[in-house]
Structure formats: structure tokens, C-alpha cells
Amino acid sequence: MEAVIVSHSLATPDIAVIDLAPADAAEFPAYTAGAHVDVRLDSGLVRQYSLCGPPESGRYRLAVLNEPASRGGSRAMHALKVGDQLLISAPRNRFPLVTARRHVLLAGGIGITPLLAMVRQLETEGGDWVLHYCARSRAHAAFVPELAGEPRVIFHFDDGSPGQMLDIARDLGDPQPHTAVYVCGPAGFIDHVLGKAEALGWPPEALHKERFGNAAPDEGAGASGGFTVRLASTGAEYEVPDGRSVLDVLLENGVDAPYSCQQGICGECVVRLLAGEPDHRDDVLTDDEHAEGMFTTCASRAHSPVLELDL
Numbered sequence: 322m323e324a325v326i327v328s329h330s331l332a333t334p335d336i337a338v339i340d341l342a343p344a345d346a347a348e349f350p351a352y353t354a355g356a357h358v359d360v361r362l363d364s365g366l367v368r369q370y371s372l373c374g375p376p377e378s379g380r381y382r383l384a385v386l387n388e389p390a391s392r393g394g395s396r397a398m399h400a401l402k403v404g405d406q407l408l409i410s411a412p413r414n415r416f417p418l419v420t421a422r423r424h425v426l427l428a429g430g431i432g433i434t435p436l437l438a439m440v441r442q443l444e445t446e447g448g449d450w451v452l453h454y455c456a457r458s459r460a461h462a463a464f465v466p467e468l469a470g471e472p473r474v475i476f477h478f479d480d481g482s483p484g485q486m487l488d489i490a491r492d493l494g495d496p497q498p499h500t501a502v503y504v505c506g507p508a509g510f511i512d513h514v515l516g517k518a519e520a521l522g523w524p525p526e527a528l529h530k531e532r533f534g535n536a537a538p539d540e541g542a543g544a545s546g547g548f549t550v551r552l553a554s555t556g557a558e559y560e561v562p563d564g565r566s567v568l569d570v571l572l573e574n575g576v577d578a579p580y581s582c583q584q585g586i587c588g589e590c591v592v593r594l595l596a597g598e599p600d601h602r603d604d605v606l607t608d609d610e611h612a613e614g615m616f617t618t619c620a621s622r623a624h625s626p627v628l629e630l631d632l
């Protein structure tokens with residue numbers, strides 16, 4: 322879809338809040354909390370951003386952290402101005418609210434974006450929720466004015482007193498029935514929260530996550546060695562060496578394989594695995610989806626010499 326930037330401002334020194342409207346008379350499709358859109362930049366980069374604005378506004382609101390270590394996506398988004406146009410996808414949701422009596426939301430930094438949409442949806446639906454929002458400091462936290470004063474929002478700032486820092490044992494506590502936990506933020510934050518939650522006994526099915534950032538699939542992860550990928554439709558076989566992804570090899574050989582983020586976080590490249598032992602390295606599929614044979618070609622590799630894909 323063609324979108325035009327109707328507002329572009331800084332929520333913090335390094336987080337831009339960008340409002341998009343349809344470039345033509347059409348309306349944007351509706352979305353649910355947790356959804357994201359792909360944004361295609363002039364450089365050809367495609368990036369995923371969660372939608373965090375009030376859905377009833379008819380606009381899409383994105384919040385973009387300017388990451389010095391990024392491959393240019395966040396810098397390009399910060400350089401845009403009102404009136405510029407972008408190509409975006411329709412919203413997709415791989416991080417939806419689930420049916421639960423209580424919802425515990427844990428945001429790390431820019432990970433607030435999908436959780437802010439969840440808070441709004443839960444408010445509309447009368448859900449029972451609490452949000453723990455961690456950031457380097459109040460000045461580095463976006464959307465503080467919208468959230469301050471709400472007793473169900475608990476801020477944790479790295480430069481604050483030790484007693485207000487996030488403590489999973491205290492702030493999440495022991496597993497509770499009918500409770501869903503949602504975690505979004507940088508990989509280190511998510512790993513910390515999930516590790517502590519699992520140690521407390523929270524079952525995997527209660528824990529929902531969405532990773533942010535440019536954590537490309539671990540280059541060192543190629544240490545499992547090369548392997549062969551076979552396409553079920555043609556029987557063609559391709560060698561996937563260390564340091565190259567299955568997706569890279571497929572595209573280089575002219576295979577029309579779907580993809581978007583190439584970081585193991587969007588799910589666009591998922592194909593069905595028909596044979597072989599996978600080495601899953603994505604951050605998007607659940608254990609159940611892995612068990613059902615879903616496989617990300619951009620991130621995952623093989624423990625067996627051959628993988629056969631439903632392509």
C-alpha cells in the first residue's frame with residue numbers, strides 16, 4: 322500500500338513517532354493489537370514496525386528507535402519528513418492477545434510499541450492487565466505522557482533506585498492460572514525475562530514474545546556445518562555452506578522463495594519441512610509450530626545432512 326507521512330516527531334531524542342495515512346482515498350485495513358507492517362525503504366531494505374496508534378484514528382502509528390548499529394533502516398526512517406511516501410504491507414499479527422483472565426505485559430525500551438496497542442485494546446475490552454515498562458531513563462522512554470498516572474503501568478528505569486528495577490520474582494511471581502505474559506524488547510531483555518519466568522515455573526504456552534532490533538541470525542550459528550537442501554517440487558538440490566542461509570542459496574539459484582526481514586523475526590519465509598532434522602534458530606515460530614514442521618529459511622539450519630522443503 323502507498324502511505325504518506327502525515328506526522329513525524331521525536332518522542333525521545335532517539336525515538337521517532339511516525340503517523341501514516343493512505344496516499345489515496347482508500348482506507349487502511351483494520352488491525353488488532355500486536356500487529357506490524359513491513360515498510361519498504363528506497364534502499365530496498367524492508368523493516369517491520371509494530372502498529373501502536375489508536376486503531377480508530379484511521380492512521381497507522383509507528384515508533385522507530387534510531388539504532389547506530391543498524392543497517393540503515395532506522396536512520397532512513399528518522400530522515401523521512403511529512404509528505405514523504407512509503408510502500409507498506411497490510412498489517413500482519415504474529416503477536417496477538419490471547420484468551421486469558423489476566424495479561425501481564427513486559428516492555429523493554431522500544432518494545433513498548435505493540436504492548437501499547439495491547440493496553441489500548443485491553444482497556445476497550447475491559448481486560449485485566451498490568452504493564453511493566455523498562456527503559457534506560459524516563460527521558461529515553463516513549464509514550465510516558467500517555468501512560469503516566471495509570472496505576473497499572475509500572476515504570477522501571479535503569480538510572481532509578483535499585484528498588485524500582487524490574488524483579489521478575491517479585492513483579493511476575495509464581496505461575497498463575499489463566500494468565501498470559503507478553504514480552505517485547507531487545508533480545509537480551511527477552512532472554513532475561515523468559516529465563517527468569519521459566520525458572521519460576523511458568524509454562525511455555527503462557528509466555529508470548531516478540532523480538533525487536535537488528536539481531537541478524539547468528540553468523541556463528543553456521544558452525545553446524547554445511548548441508549543440502551532439496552526442493553520437493555523439482556527434486557533440485559542445493560548446497561548450503563557455513564555462513565549462508567537456506568534463503569540466500571535459494572534466491573541465488575532463482576527459486577521464488579518468500580521472505581521479508583531476513584532476521585528470523587517476521588515469519589514471511591516460513592515453509593514446510595518434509596524431511597530432515599532442523600536446527601531452528603528463528604525468533605518467530607513457537608515450539609508447536611516447529612513441531613508441526615514449520616521452518617524459517619532465513620534463519621534456521623540443519624542437524625541432518627539433507628533437508629527437504631515443501632517448495
Ligand code: FES
Pocket residue numbers: 579580581582583584585586587588589590591603605617618619620
Ligand atoms: S524472512 Fe522474516 S523470518 Fe525469515
